[in-house]
Amino acid sequence: MIVDIDLSPLTVMVIDDSRYARSFMKSALQSFGVRTILEAGDGPTALQILADNKVDLMLVDHDMDPMDGVMLTRFIREGHVPSCKVTPIIMVSGFAEMEKVMDARNAGVNEFLVKPVSADSMFRRIRNALINPRPFVDVASYTGPCRRSVERDMPEGGNRRRNPPLPKPPPLIALPPGVAQQTIRQAVAQGQSASAGASEKTSRRRFAAGEVIFSEGEAGNEAYVIESGRVTIFKEVDGQKVALGELGASGVFGEMALIDDEPRMASAEAAAPTVCLVLPKATLKAQLNRTPDLVILVVETLLHDIRKMGRELVEARARLKHKRGG
Structure with a gap:
C-alpha cells in the first residue's frame, strides 16, 4: 500500500x-x-x-x-x-x-x-x-x-435529474506529489533513457473535458496516471454510455491492457480538463523489473478494481433478488 x-x-x-x-x-x-x-x-x-x-x-x-x-x-x-x-x-x-x-x-x-x-x-x-x-x-x-455519484442518461436520451448536478467540492486535504506520484515520475525519467532507441516516448498529456482518451476494443499501448482533473471509465451498452466509475488525482487507468495484451475492456473520457502522465508499454514493462514500488502500485490498482467489481456484483445480485421477490 x-x-x-x-x-x-x-x-x-x-x-x-x-x-x-x-x-x-x-x-x-x-x-x-x-x-x-x-x-x-x-x-x-x-x-x-x-x-x-x-x-x-x-x-x-x-x-x-x-x-x-x-x-x-x-x-x-x-x-x-x-x-x-x-x-x-x-x-x-x-x-x-x-x-x-x-x-x-x-x-x-x-x-x-x-x-x-x-x-x-x-x-x-x-x-x-x-x-x-x-x-x-x-x-x-x-x-x-450527495447520494448520486454518477450522472447517467435515460434510454430515451432524457436525464434522471430534474435539477442540474451540484458543483463538485474541492478536496478536503491537499494532494502533494506523494509516494505514488514520485514512483511514477521516477519510472518516467528512467523510461525515457531506457526507451531512447525506440519510437515511444513518455510524456504528459492534456485532455479537454469530454475528450475520449481511449476507446473500448482498441489495442492497449499506454497506461495513464492522473496528475489533475477527473476521468470517467465507461462502456457502451445498446448505444448508451454506462459509467463504471470516475477517477481523480493519482488515479491509475489503462494498465490492464498493457499487462495481458488484450484489447481495452472499456473507454476512458476526461470528465474535466485533465492532465495525465503517460507510460508507454515498453516503459512500463522495463520499469517493472527496476522499480518495485511501481509493481506494488500496479498490483494494488488491479486488486482494488477486482474487489470493487466483487462488491458491485454482490449489490447487483441483491437488487435483482429483491426485485424478483417484490
Missing part, C-alpha cells in the same frame, strides 16, 4: 464498541501518518467528546448499543453537534446486506467499509472521502453527502 497524502494534520475519531477493533483501526491510522486519534466505545460517549473537539474524519461502527452507527450518523447530520455536521463519516460494519448499506447511505455516511477491515481497504475509503468529496445536501428530507 502506498500512502500518497499527508494525514498528519488531521484529527480522526474511532467509534466502536470493540476494544480490539478500535486498537486495530488506531494502529492502521498511525501507520497512515495520523497523529491525533480520539476514540469512544459507544455513541453517547462519542457525542460528549465531539462536543468539545473538532474532528476531520470519523470511523463509526454500525452495530453498537444503545445508539447504533446509523442513529449516531443521523444525529450528527441533523446538526446536534454543529462542529461536525458535514464531517466525513465512514461506516464500518460486519454485514454487507444491501438493506444495511442503504440505511447507512440514507443516514448520511460518506463511505461504507465491510469487516474484516484491512489497512489497505481502510486507507482507500479514507483517501476517497477526503480527495473526492461529494457535494453536501441539506434539505428537509435528507442531510448528508
Whole structure:
C-alpha cells in the first residue's frame, strides 16, 4: 500500500464498541501518518467528546448499543453537534446486506467499509472521502453527502435529474506529489533513457473535458496516471454510455491492457480538463523489473478494481433478488 497524502494534520475519531477493533483501526491510522486519534466505545460517549473537539474524519461502527452507527450518523447530520455536521463519516460494519448499506447511505455516511477491515481497504475509503468529496445536501428530507455519484442518461436520451448536478467540492486535504506520484515520475525519467532507441516516448498529456482518451476494443499501448482533473471509465451498452466509475488525482487507468495484451475492456473520457502522465508499454514493462514500488502500485490498482467489481456484483445480485421477490 502506498500512502500518497499527508494525514498528519488531521484529527480522526474511532467509534466502536470493540476494544480490539478500535486498537486495530488506531494502529492502521498511525501507520497512515495520523497523529491525533480520539476514540469512544459507544455513541453517547462519542457525542460528549465531539462536543468539545473538532474532528476531520470519523470511523463509526454500525452495530453498537444503545445508539447504533446509523442513529449516531443521523444525529450528527441533523446538526446536534454543529462542529461536525458535514464531517466525513465512514461506516464500518460486519454485514454487507444491501438493506444495511442503504440505511447507512440514507443516514448520511460518506463511505461504507465491510469487516474484516484491512489497512489497505481502510486507507482507500479514507483517501476517497477526503480527495473526492461529494457535494453536501441539506434539505428537509435528507442531510448528508450527495447520494448520486454518477450522472447517467435515460434510454430515451432524457436525464434522471430534474435539477442540474451540484458543483463538485474541492478536496478536503491537499494532494502533494506523494509516494505514488514520485514512483511514477521516477519510472518516467528512467523510461525515457531506457526507451531512447525506440519510437515511444513518455510524456504528459492534456485532455479537454469530454475528450475520449481511449476507446473500448482498441489495442492497449499506454497506461495513464492522473496528475489533475477527473476521468470517467465507461462502456457502451445498446448505444448508451454506462459509467463504471470516475477517477481523480493519482488515479491509475489503462494498465490492464498493457499487462495481458488484450484489447481495452472499456473507454476512458476526461470528465474535466485533465492532465495525465503517460507510460508507454515498453516503459512500463522495463520499469517493472527496476522499480518495485511501481509493481506494488500496479498490483494494488488491479486488486482494488477486482474487489470493487466483487462488491458491485454482490449489490447487483441483491437488487435483482429483491426485485424478483417484490
